[in-house]
Amino acid sequence: MVTRDDFTEERIKKLEKNLLKVRKENRVKEIANKMHEVLSGKIISVDMNPCYLNDLSYMIKKNLELVREALKKNVSDEGSTSNVP
Numbered sequence: 708m709v710t711r712d713d714f715t716e717e718r719i720k721k722l723e724k725n726l727l728k729v730r731k732e733n734r735v736k737e738i739a740n741k742m743h744e745v746l747s748g749k750i751i752s753v754d755m756n757p758c759y760l761n762d763l764s765y766m767i768k769k770n771l772e773l774v775r776e777a778l779k780k781n782v783s784d785e786g787s788t789s790n791v792p
């Protein structure tokens with residue numbers, strides 16, 4: 708049988724795990740928003756944390772890879788089908 712203390716400890720662990728997950732999701736969203744700001748022409752401040760810049764750089768590289776893959780797929784799809792009626 709589960710005691711009250713055991714239940715409380717398990718609940719705390721579960722909530723801490725959920726908290727970490729939400730923090731990670733928020734961080735990704737924050738960096739994505741910053742990436743869109745930078746790509747739209749907003750200047751990056753000089754006093755920005757280097758770790759933050761590293762994360763921003765990583766996010767931009769990943770999105771560029773996704774765009775390249777989509778373009779390659781699009782080009783290969785266009786070459787394999789005929790648009791003749």
